[in-house]
Amino acid sequence: MTEFKIRRLGHHGDGIAEGPFYVPMTLPGEVVTGETDQQTLTGVRIVTPSDDRVSAPCRHFKSCGGCSLQHASDEFVAAWKVGIVRTALEAHDLETVFKPILTSPPNSRRRATFAAKRTKKGAMAGFYARGSDVVIEVPDCQLLHPELMTGLDAAKELALVGASRKAALAVTVTLAPNGLDVAVAMGKPLDGPLRQNLAELCDRLKLARLSWENEVIGTRKPPFQRFGKAEVLPPPGAFLQATQHGEASLLSAVREAIGNAANIADLFAGCGTFALPLAQTASVYAVESDAGMINAMDQGWRMTKGLKPLRVEARDLYRRPVLPDEMRKLDAIVLDPPRSGAERQVVEICKSLVPRIAYVSCNPVSFARDAQMLVKAGYSLDWVQVVDQFRWSAHVELAACFSISGKRPSDLNLTAF
Structure with a gap:
């Protein structure tokens, strides 16, 4: 050796x-x-x-691929994750103030995708083994909310009914206040008998909602999610922050970053994670490419009293970013793009003079690239808040505050953007 x-x-x-x-x-x-x-x-x-x-808190750690860092102390993981963001910024010659990292507690994940497959003796459900397509059962998982764990049994029963012998189901289970919202992919094609069996399962397992390849099979109780005062019914499988703690931490950072802004744009708005709580005190223009999520947000706003105006638009910001003349009356922008970042949209923001930007990111590398563009355009990167809602994983999330005085650097070449 x-x-x-x-x-x-x-x-x-x-x-x-x-x-x-x-x-x-x-x-x-x-x-x-x-x-x-x-x-x-x-x-x-x-x-x-x-x-x-340290000793891993979960007995499944060595075999399960769901976590990668349970062998490291909390202090080490926290410093390492902050270091990832710091290193990404340093690669672009950027420095800023780092707020203390906020880490979600164990047993708090409210959303997971289980692999569920048929076996010779029945069915099994869990996560894939590390670097493998072998399914590992995780009855003592220390990551998931206890109520979400009941989704493992549901996933097994769904596999018995709708999985082929060749492939495992992908069963996405989301914890809603009134039950489990279950969305299944990679299953058998829907036909009459399968549809009937799934509807019976939805009722017997007391699922809030069951969908199969994006088609809703049954809804016993609408699986609403609460964003601020509003209740929103997301489309099946729609994006949701992984933990309530993580969502609250990011929302708090966004509120601090935009200050007392009265007119806000929420770009890549999803189902309204930020837009609806912010509408309690400000007028919001919310943009999201997924029409289903935009419609869910709009409906949630319409059913909630006491919110300020919310204007929604289904729009692909990668192909058609919001332009400077559309930002003239804005006091602040909230950006929460996918992992690839918001490069084309940031180009247009750099041409505007929107005073404050709250940038939420799940990828420090694309964030640092976009941050450099904003700083070159005259914005100040005031602080970064790292949020670890994917505990024991290598995944890093953050929120950041950018502000501008209204004066651009004298050497800024706007034609470069």
């Missing part, structure tokens, strides 16, 4: 030794032995453990 020293963690949470060789479940500074297999080590044994190594 050859000895290796772990130099750092990669963005997926794997230890990286000289080579490079990737070694899951290791930490910087640890000395390990193993056999090389292309760019990975096999048969790994820890010779010198890190002081930051």
Whole structure:
């Protein structure tokens, strides 16, 4: 066996030794032995453990691929995640103030996608094993909300009824105040008998809603989600922040970033995670490419008393970003784009003079690229709030505040944007 020293963690949470060789479940500074297999080590044994190594709280950790960092102390993970954002910004010569990281507690995930498959003796459901298509059952998962865990049994029954022998179902389960909202993909094509069996299952399992390949099979109780004062009925499988703690943390950061703005645009608005709470004190223009989510937000606003005006638009901001003349009356913008960021939209914001921007990101690399564009256009990156709602994973989320005095740098070339 050859000895290796772990130099750092990669963005997926794997230890990286000289080579490079990737070694899951290791930490910087640890000395390990193993056999090389292309760019990975096999048969790994820890010779010198890190002081930051802890016993994993979940008994499924070594086999399940749902978590990658349970072997590291909370303090280490927090510092590492902040470091990822800091490093991404430094690559663009950016510095800012970092607020203390906010981490969601264990057993708080309210949404998960289970793999469910038929077996010779019945069915099984869980998560895929690390780097594999093998399904691992996780009856003692320390990540998911206890009520969400009941979705595992539902996933098994759905597999018995609607899974083929060749592929596992993807069963997305979302915890709603009145039950489980279940959306299934990768199943058998719907026909009359399957539709009837699924409807019976929805009733027997007391699911709030069951959909199959985006078609609603049954709704016992509308699975509303609450955003501020409003109750919203999202389309099946619609985006939702992973934990209530994470959502509240991001919303608090967004409120601080936009201050007392009276006219706000919420771009990439989803079902209204930010737009509807902000409509309690400000007029909001909400833009989202998915018409179903936009309609759900609009309906939630219409059914809620006491909110200020909300104007919604289904619009692909990658192909047709909001232009400067449409931003003239805005006091603030909320940006919450997908992982690829909001480059084309940021180009147009750079041509405007919207005083404040709250940028929510799930990808520090694309965020840092967009942040550099904003700073070059005259904005100040005032602070960053890292939010760890995907506990024990390598996933990093953040909210950031940008502000502008109204004066542009004298050397700014607007034709470059």
